[in-house]
Amino acid sequence: MSESGSTPPIRPISVLLIDDEKTWVRTQRRLLERSTGEIGVSTATSFAAATDALRGETPDCIVCDHQLGDGTGLDLLAEVRAENPEVPFILVTGEGDEAVASDAIGQRVTDYIPKLHLSRQPTRLARRIVSVVTADRTRRALARERRHKEALLDIVTASSTRSELGGNVCEQLVDDGYACAWIAVLDDDRGIVPLSTAGDTDYLEAAIAPGTRPADCTEPTFRALLETEPVFDSLPPDERNEIEPADWTQIAVDHGVRSVAALPISHHGVYFGVLTVYGRTPQIGDRERALLGEYAETVGYVFQTTAWKRTLLSSAAATVEFTLTDECHPLLALAAALPAGSTLRTATVIPRNDDHVLYVTTAEGVTEADLSEAVDATDAVVSVDCYRTDDGVHCGIVAESPVPETRLVDAGVSLSETVVVGGRARLSAVLGGEATVQQCVDALSELCDEGSVTTLWTTDESATSETEAIEALTDRQRQVLELAVEAGYFERPRHNNTGELADALDISRATFTQHLRAAQRKLFAAEIHR
Known part of the structure; x- marks a missing residue:
């Protein structure tokens, strides 16, 4: 199929x-x-x-x-x-x-x-x-291609925003005979949401729940985004008895969908979403596929241009996600030794010294014993210290440097989160200043094999810049404060003392306490004057 x-x-x-x-x-x-x-x-x-x-x-x-x-x-x-x-x-x-x-x-x-x-x-x-x-x-196909290219040029010229461009593209594809067309993008939680739709959307409403993550659905739109490759499906009516009732294909057949084409929207290795069309005829020919590919490429180019303009003209930065698929990331190597289905979430990455970094991590679907055994089996990971076990195992993982996160920081970005699941490490970062996506990809490629880095523009809105109070903190003050929050230092009962946290950063207890108090004073002073 x-x-x-x-x-x-x-x-x-x-x-x-x-x-x-x-x-x-x-x-x-x-x-x-x-x-x-x-x-x-x-x-x-x-x-x-x-x-x-x-x-x-x-x-x-x-x-x-x-x-x-x-x-x-x-x-x-x-x-x-x-x-x-x-x-x-x-x-x-x-x-x-x-x-x-x-x-x-x-x-x-x-x-x-x-x-x-x-x-x-x-x-x-x-x-x-x-x-x-x-x-x-053949004659009709060539004429159709000419009309498409002319219409696409008109759409690009007339559209001033991503949403307007997406809507005009989908309307054009429906006018050309497709039953439905839509452009899917990712929200902040990596769930798929529609940017634009046109045509008969009954199938979309029945088969696709907004916010569903790509790894949780086999519908062509999700597969195209997950695999970063075009997906073409045919659904002849005589196959309906072979379809599982809960499968998206059964819903498609029930709504008269006979063919699907889902094409990733990208430009220069940056992925923005997926363009998907649904037809009433059982096949999509080679010329049609090539034409849809041109649509996706053009939309990707415009989306990239829009992103550049937004980054250049706005004081707020843009959020980008980098996906790594080989074991150049130490947590990927660690996850390979953990039970299947485990997830590692890291909100804070702190350079411990020139040779090691500390990942403040929440491990889901594992036990402390699992982590200890996996660390022993992973060369790139030095040690793990568990802070608490409520709602996952909260721990500090020390790994050998350099790591992808430090390379991104050197390229001029601010890290948001690293999530390791399903054999992939997803690094969310905020681009600011003069940092570019290509600079980040180049920095990551110094550690990772060629072809193992893909890039996705994850949100349509500009990321919120840090407050003046946070910006006033030194790097070490911010690191100490982040570790204290993640390790549950401010909770009651307290999960860790200052000595244990200082050891995690390879600094003295007095130094840790000094930085923590300085950070608290700055934040409290800013709050009083608001």
Whole structure:
């Protein structure tokens, strides 16, 4: 069902076959349908019946005899061309009807074939139908690409915000025939939320809960963001009995979705979200995939440009998330030795000395014994000290330096959080000053293997800058205060004393106490004067 770049099957060809000779019509219909599985034939045996049939859905190709009893094929061709100048129209003529053929060419007939030739070559008509319809579809696809590119240029020019751009792109895709289109981004908690939607959103409302995390759902949008690769799915109706009732695919089938394309929105390695479209037809062709890829690339470029402008023009900084997938991060190596399903959350990373850093961490899904055993099995981790065990194991993990977080700080960012789960380390950072995403990626790449770093713009809003009171603290005062808060020093009963916390930072108890009191005085003074 799921595809990754394979060529989809040829779309069936619908043919309207018209002749007042019922025997000939039956014979040709059988020949056409047996010659290839691509052709589906409907018939009409008079001019009036043909015009009635064409009032409904236009077929991919019309095959019509010249003599119809109550009209002629040329008369029908004239009516068809008045309504649809491009639909393939093959005129079947009798022997010696060269004048008719000449008139038909003047009315832009696609082709004409004498009946005598069909009796000698029974498969000729089928081959010609496939040929002219394929050429027509190619022409339409090229015209559609031109319209798309022109519309996309207009959208980019006219849109002033990310939300407006996303809405205009989705509307354009729905106008072009998709049942639904949406752009998904991540919120501050890494849950997927819609930036823009268009079309029939009933499926989205039934299948996707806002805020769901990518790792918790197999719907194509989530997979594309998690895998940072395009995802294409087809959902033929005859597969519905094989679908688990709770699966997103069952909901899609129930809402008439036959195909899905989800493409990550990115630019220069920075991922902003996913563009997803849902169709009523069971396949998305190569040209269509390439066109959707251009949409996603263009949106990614504009999103990146918008992010740059926002960073340059605003005093507030932007939040970016870096994902590491190899064991260049010490907590990734540690997590590999922990029980499956464990999570390590670090809000504070403190350089202990030139050789070691301290991760103030909450470990979920593990015990103190698990941590101790994992540390013994991990070369990059020196030790672990557990502070308390309420709501997870709160601990200080000492690792060998350098680590990715210190490289990011050196590049000029402020760290927010590091989360290690599912074989990935996600580092959230706030870009400020002159720091750029590329500088951060370059700094991380000095420690990590090529291709193991991906970047995601996690929020649409600028991150809030630190208050003047926090900015007034020295680095060591901030480190001491953060460790004290994380280790539960201010809670009652107190979980750790100043001596234990000072040891974690490799400083004396007196020095720790001095920095802690200085930090408290600055914060209290700022509060009094507010």
